[in-house]
Amino acid sequence: ELKVEQNPLFLSMQEGKNYTIYCNYSTTSDRLYWYRQDPGKSLESLFVLLSNGAVKQEGRLMASLDTKARLSTLHITAAVHDLSATYFCAVGSGGSNYKLTFGKGTLLTVNP
Amino acid sequence: GAGVSQTPSNKVTEKGKYVELRCDPISGHTALYWYRQSLGQGPEFLIYFQGTGAADDSGLPNDRFFAVRPEGSVSTLKIQRTERGDSAVYLCASSFSGGGGYGYTFGSGTRLTVV
DSSP: OOOEEEEOSEEEEETTOOEEEEEEESSOOSOEEEEEEOTTOOEEEEEEEOSTTOEEEETTEEEEEETTTTEEEEEEOSOOGGGOEEEEEEEEESTTSOEEEEOOOEEEEEEO | OOSOEEEOSEEEEOTTOOEEEEEEOOTTOOEEEEEEEOTTSOOEEEEEEETTEEEEOTTOOSTTEEEEOTTSSOEEEEEOSOOGGGOEEEEEEEESSTTOTTOOEEOOOEEEEEO
16 A cells, blocks of 8 residues: 655744755655645645656745655745645556555745 | 536535535546545545546445546536545546646535534
């Protein structure tokens, strides 16, 4: 059974600082997704990582995938308050990787 | 449509009642998924449709839960004899194909509360 572990689960940081969220998973997969969720809202797709070594960047967020280590990271650079949200990683599995298994999420709070 | 539409956005029902939750996926997306998100948790897979057929319903918790997609577009998740433990946000997602290579688009969800 695929298990996805995110850490930390809670992250409080100051504006302007850098930090990394880690996503470990237990079985082989080359499909890794990052989502953002604001309170009471649905999931907003941030990154789709489809191969080993994939790196994608959007604004202050950068995601990478190491399929050999079964690890993805979401790096936050110079955080701003607007980044406060819950971030989920999800790993694809199943015959065509259609099934997503989510981590528990990381609640990020960026303080002024 | 422009996005995945779910109705109703909120549903309060009494224990033991029957409910139907509707999902209207993005036009042209052949794959449709239902997930359930409990408070403070990540979404959990329920069922995957490719076209009209349920390709994987292994996430449905028991036989009180059933989903259909008769014309390969709109899907309905049906819950019989609801229990308080069914309270959660039910999310629908769609994708261009079953492999998620282009990502998944999620709807805003239906918040189900069983009292």
